[in-house]
Amino acid sequence: MFESAEIGHAIDKETYEAEVPALREALLEAQFELQQQNRFPVIVLINGIEGAGKGETVKLLNEWMDPRLIEVRTFDQQTDEELARPPAWRYWRMLPAKGRMGVFFGNWYSQMLQGRVHGLFKDAVLDQGINGAERLEKMLCNEGALIFKFWFHLSKQQMKARLKLLQDDPLHSWRISPLDWQQSQTYDKFVKYGERVIRRTSRDYAPWHIIEGVDPHYRSLAVGKILLAGLQAALKRPNLKPDKVSAAPLTTSVDRLGLLDALDMSQQLTKKDYEEQLITEQARLSGLLRDKRMRKHALVAVFEGNDAAGKGGAIRRVAAALDPRQYSIVPIAAPTEEERAQPYLWRFWRHIPARGKFTIFDRSWYGRVLVERIEGFCTPADWMRAYGEINDFEEQIDASNVIVVKFWLAIDKQTQLERFQEREQIPFKRFKITEDDWRNREKWDDYRAAVGDMVDRTSTEVSPWTLVEANDKRWARVKVLRTINRALEAAFEKSDKHDKKRK
Amino acid sequence: MFESAEIGHAIDKETYEAEVPALREALLEAQFELQQQNRFPVIVLINGIEGAGKGETVKLLNEWMDPRLIEVRTFDQQTDEELARPPAWRYWRMLPAKGRMGVFFGNWYSQMLQGRVHGLFKDAVLDQGINGAERLEKMLCNEGALIFKFWFHLSKQQMKARLKLLQDDPLHSWRISPLDWQQSQTYDKFVKYGERVIRRTSRDYAPWHIIEGVDPHYRSLAVGKILLAGLQAALKRPNLKPDKVSAAPLTTSVDRLGLLDALDMSQQLTKKDYEEQLITEQARLSGLLRDKRMRKHALVAVFEGNDAAGKGGAIRRVAAALDPRQYSIVPIAAPTEEERAQPYLWRFWRHIPARGKFTIFDRSWYGRVLVERIEGFCTPADWMRAYGEINDFEEQIDASNVIVVKFWLAIDKQTQLERFQEREQIPFKRFKITEDDWRNREKWDDYRAAVGDMVDRTSTEVSPWTLVEANDKRWARVKVLRTINRALEAAFEKSDKHDKKRK
Known part of the structure; x- marks a missing residue:
């Protein structure tokens, strides 16, 4: 599944710099149109391998677009108010409103993956989580939300090199938590369960996009273009709801006894x-x-x-x-x-x-x-x-x-x-x-x-x-x-x- | 200050039962009018001596009136989300909306009184708290809120008798926390600082009402009637804001240089x-x-x-x-x-x-x-x-x-x-x-x-x-x-x- 994200995608600086201005303008345009239409929210899920440029890409998107219309949400430690309620409460309270864009780091996928990788539960529980995520996203899409799911990928070797690089750079060292390092050891598991999750939750209404994370130019352009295409299509569509098929009427009991x-x-x-x-x-x-x-x-x-x-x-x-x-x-x-x-x-x-x-x-x-x-x-x-x-x-x-x-x-x-x-x-x-x-x-x-x-x-x-x-x-x-x-x-x-x- | 709340106010059962139906009806009527007008919120602060019937009275008000339009808020332990923000945040997030009634147990007054009684700070800090409360209430009233402040009082002897009584009743024993018992010892302090607080924060727009808490009939009728009179007056007034005096225009500098x-x-x-x-x-x-x-x-x-x-x-x-x-x-x-x-x-x-x-x-x-x-x-x-x-x-x-x-x-x-x-x-x-x-x-x-x-x-x-x-x-x-x-x-x-x- 990740093969085509380990082949060393790269874009040279000239091409990148030539393409960015138009992309940026189009993204801004789409974003303002989103706000004007005020018809649907956009939810962007950020997942993937540590060091694959998740944070950097989100930061860049905030620079390219109008950050006043973007809400970046992190879900690390649960607060005691969250712990006292069902797990999904913390996501519901952070949903972006119509016309706005919410970027979710550390979302439901990270939670289930970390739990499985660290052996807190077995596949059966992971699969329950997967089904729950699917139902949640289906419901959100039915309510009109536009969902993007990005998986930032690195091969094991690339990841190791990248983590080493980040460690050496004093400006970045604050980013590498002990947990990140641990992931370097558990890379195989993470990729294995990641694939299971991606396979089962990639749907027409909310597909996964796998992005090779090695080259910053490549990953930035790739994400930007996917967002733009998705946004533009959604803004043109008269209605976002996927199951607007004519529903069969409910039948009443034949003897009319209720x-x-x-x-x-x-x-x-x-x-x-x-x-x-x-x-x-x-x-x-x-x-x-x-x-x-x-x-x-x-x-x-x-x-x-x-x-x-x-x-x-x-x-x-x-x-x-x-x-x-x-x-x-x-x-x-x-x-x-x-x-x-x-x-x-x-x-x-x-x-x-x-x-x-x-x-x-x-x-x-x-x-x-x-x-x-x-x-x-x-x-x-x-x-x-x-x-x-x-x-x-x-x-x-x-x-x-x-x-x-x-x-x-x-x-x-x-x-x-x-x-x-x-x-x-x-x-x-x-x-x-x-x-x-x-x-x-x-x-x-x-x-x-x-x-x-x-x-x-x-x-x-x-x-x-x-x-x-x-x-x-x-x-x-x-x-x-x-x-x-x-x-x-x-x-x-x-x-x-x-x-x-x-x- | 508390003298007239230690004289053994009491109302006999017959009088009480004769008066309640009309009072109740009028309160309900006022409450629905409040909802219909949707012009201002009502904030009821509940303070006073332990065992003086605070909880019982609020419970009774919820029975008399429509509890769907009343929000009872307790402020005990701060949650970690509250601890990470300025102290007043927890009150702001719980304010009732226009047309509704909020009953605040354990409000800003309880916080400052408990701190002072337990010696966490001296009078200077208490006075800061008092000034803060005054400014907050003045602002709320200026924004249209109707505020009732009730102090439920008992003499020292009455309180001791009451706490003993409650302890003996198995149905009530869950109510007496260790802190309550401690108050029995610190009664004098509590009354002393309570008086200081009441003296300085009783204002025309948000006066304190001191209620003798011994006799349930008396305290219930007293509170009910004060609420009713206040509500009815506010519902009739075209505008609740107290300082609608003509404001002097701001003057610009004489040389028009800004x-x-x-x-x-x-x-x-x-x-x-x-x-x-x-x-x-x-x-x-x-x-x-x-x-x-x-x-x-x-x-x-x-x-x-x-x-x-x-x-x-x-x-x-x-x-x-x-x-x-x-x-x-x-x-x-x-x-x-x-x-x-x-x-x-x-x-x-x-x-x-x-x-x-x-x-x-x-x-x-x-x-x-x-x-x-x-x-x-x-x-x-x-x-x-x-x-x-x-x-x-x-x-x-x-x-x-x-x-x-x-x-x-x-x-x-x-x-x-x-x-x-x-x-x-x-x-x-x-x-x-x-x-x-x-x-x-x-x-x-x-x-x-x-x-x-x-x-x-x-x-x-x-x-x-x-x-x-x-x-x-x-x-x-x-x-x-x-x-x-x-x-x-x-x-x-x-x-x-x-x-x-x-x-």
């Missing part, structure tokens, strides 16, 4: 039973969140449901059990300007709780397959791929001990009507009912179908949906609390078992 | 001198930023100047000296939606570099006293108070070893005209010249006056302005680099001396 039909909407609790059970479940939740084992977990509760199904009331009963310093509630409304400049999951990633904390989402990422689908705020291809992306997202955060509990609060159409009318009467509830609510009501059947699809496609072992019969608010509130408690207990038991095994 | 007139605009460098000096200064900068002592400092460079004065070119010459992993460039344009929902300095605080890093601001917080003043984007009172707020801001970050270097790149009117015309000819520069630039040019004299006022009022010992004669780009670039280098060297020497002294 999950929601199967709910027993007459479920209810007497006032006495409610008060007893509510206080029991609240005490239980309070105890569980104070449990020592909670320090290793985080908790996310997602509340979706029909308008007026009682999400707010249920959330308040959950919150009432807890110390306000331990939870936070994130109401999801229309995205802000900064959120619109990012992939759609970005605004949820930014609120993922640190270990020991509890975040309640009042509406959530499922808006993509509910309101956005129904109102046409995104294309069918967008919301159809969202099912898979959401499953990935939840699997990722689950893998970092974030417990995810998801509720759909269901009421019937008549109950909704009564609650709407009631709300219009009560002064401090009148804010809660708007024109939008009446309009949504007209789309009752569309929502019903969308909810069915959503549950079918995103109720997973890792994070199942709980459908809550919410015609009776008491029943709903107790069921919500009890479900959260059971999920916490199950997670705690699982980690107990895991701890025992390790001992 | 700082900019004193510049020798004919300063220039030959190509040869330029190339030599540029490379020397770039190498010097590169070395300084790699100096070990840089780990204790951060660097901020502010670039302001006439349109077409060559800010971009100067920034590129600075950047070219450096590893792109070490600096970032923040171009300041119109604020985003999330930035508009915060006090105006917020969008600069979010980019303050961590130790060891360098941030270049391409335009800056000085926009407030330049474009915002001239275009009338803020009131005269707003930009006039900005001078003081900016000085405070820079003094604060300087105190955390952030070196601030500020440049005004000045060109004359004729040079600007030539550069505008030139830009319109060059394809890859045509983006740089817009209608706005021509419009700004018509306000040449206004900008000149504003720059004079700005430099007079914000060129401080801590962070002086450097006026750069920029008719000759070469001269300007070298001067910029040299100034940064001198500032770095001066800061390093200062900290060397400081280190020696300590040894």
